[in-house]
Amino acid sequence: MEKQARSNTVFIVDDDDAFRDSLTWLLDSDSYQIQSFPSGEQFLGTYQGEPGCLLLDIRMPGINGLALQQELNDRNHRIPIIVITGHGDIPMAVTAIKNGALDFIEKPFDDQVLLDHVNRALKVSAQWQAECEVENAVLTRWQTLSKREKQVMELVVNGMANKLIAETLDISPKTVEVHRSRVMSKMQAQSLPELVTQSQIVQRIS
Secondary structure: OOOOOOOOEEEEEOOOHHHHHHHHHHHHOOOOEEEEEOOHHHHHHHOOOOOOEEEEEOOOOOOOHHHHHHHHHHOOOOOOEEEEEOHHHHHHHHHHHHOOOOEEEEOOOOHHHHHHHHHHHHHHHHHHHHHHHHHHHHHHHHOOOOHHHHHHHHHHHOOOOHHHHHHHHOOOHHHHHHHHHHHHHHOOOOOHHHHHHHHHHHHHHO
C-alpha cells in the first residue's frame, strides 16, 4: 500500500525551475516533506487529496494558478493554498483568496515570512484533516442504520416526541423507543444535542 503524504507535506507548483529549486531548498532545510511540480497538469496528474499545503504560482503556461485552484475545488480536494505572486498579479491573487486560497505572498519575500505562512497553512490542513475524519466516522455510523432507524433519527432530531413519531410512522411508541435506543447506540451519541450535530454533518456531506 502506498504511504500517504504526511501532514507536513508542502506541494510546490511553479514553472520557474530556479525559483522552485530555491523554495525546495528553503523548505527542505526546515524538515518539510517537499513535492514540487513544474506545471499544474503534472500536479493534477498525481495529487489524490493528500493533506498538506500548496504553494501555487499564479502565472504559468497551460493551467494557470486560478484554473488549478478551480479544478481542485471541482474535484472536492480541500488543501490550504498559498498563492505566490508578483506585483502585477495581485488582483489575480485577491481573486484566488475570494475563491478559497488561504493567503498570498508577494515576490520578493522574506524567508521567515514564507515559513510562517507554511506553518499556519499546515496547522489549518491538520484541522481540516481531523474534521474530515470525524465526518467520515459519522457517515459510516449513519450508514449502519436501517431505513426505519434513519426515519426515526430524522424525526427525533426535528424535536418530535415518541408518541408523535409513532403516529407519523404508524408504529407503536414502544417500537419507537427501541429504534431510538438503537439509533443512539449505533451513532455513539451520548445526548440529543450530539445526535443533532451528527445529523447536521450527515446532511452536509451526504
